[in-house]
């Protein structure tokens with residue numbers, strides 16, 4: 057877990073983070089699943105994203121082309137195993153992604169529940185174990201459970217990706233208390249994924265100490281996609297700066313004057 061920067065200390069010039077031996081400055085990960093290919097580039101550029109997730113089936117060239125051509129040069133691809141219902145299926149999809157030239161990063165998604173789209177944590181741990189031993193940089197999408205997160209660390213995950221709310225719901229940080237526990241206890245980057253519907257929610261996750269935030273639906277369903285992409289990038293940067301600064305204290309009950317009152321009006325004026 058990153059520590060706050062003490063008052064008077066010099067803030068780092070480059071507040072980077074590392075995944076699979078690669079260094080990143082941006083802490084906003086853009087999901088591309090709900091984007092038309094022709095808007096992917098603008099969204100990535102406006103968000104300042106350096107990592108983009110993609111469904112492996114879109115890496116194959118079809119009528120709409122290949123998403124690999126739509127993602128700007130230099131951006132790290134994070135293919136996901138969407139569609140997998142078991143660990144074995146996730147492994148097959150990951151190997152296919154590697155063969156298609158998507159690299160060694162893989163976001164493990166194992167989902168059997170078709171209504172709420174909640175991840176199967178047990179299968180996710182198994183898939184992470186198998187893929188890490190094949191040399192993948194594994195980022196598992198998970199329900200925020202501390203014991204499972206610890207199992208994912210042991211299995212060789214490079215980060216954990218707890219959900220904020222059901223995929224595509226735009227409901228925000230519904231699981232915030234449990235994500236906070238992961239941030240406190242897990243010595244890997246915690247990337248908040250799924251259900252983040254507003255830049256303010258992404259900002260809150262970063263203020264809590266998340267390493268990064270990922271969103272797809274919130275940007276893809278916005279009225280102005282590039283503008284919303286930029287808003288998310290800005291919100292993530294603001295939340296990160298607030299976390300590093302250390303938040304001010306909260307007072308219960310009475311207020312406290314923000315401007316000095318004593319010695320101005322004098323005692324007789326009270």
Ligand SMILES: CC(=O)[C@@H](O)[C@H](O)COP(=O)(O)O
Nearest residue numbers: 087223224250251271272273
């Ligand atoms: C697991 C999964 O599919 C999510 O990562 C999704 O890509 C992003 O979720 P939202 O669309 O809710 O942002």
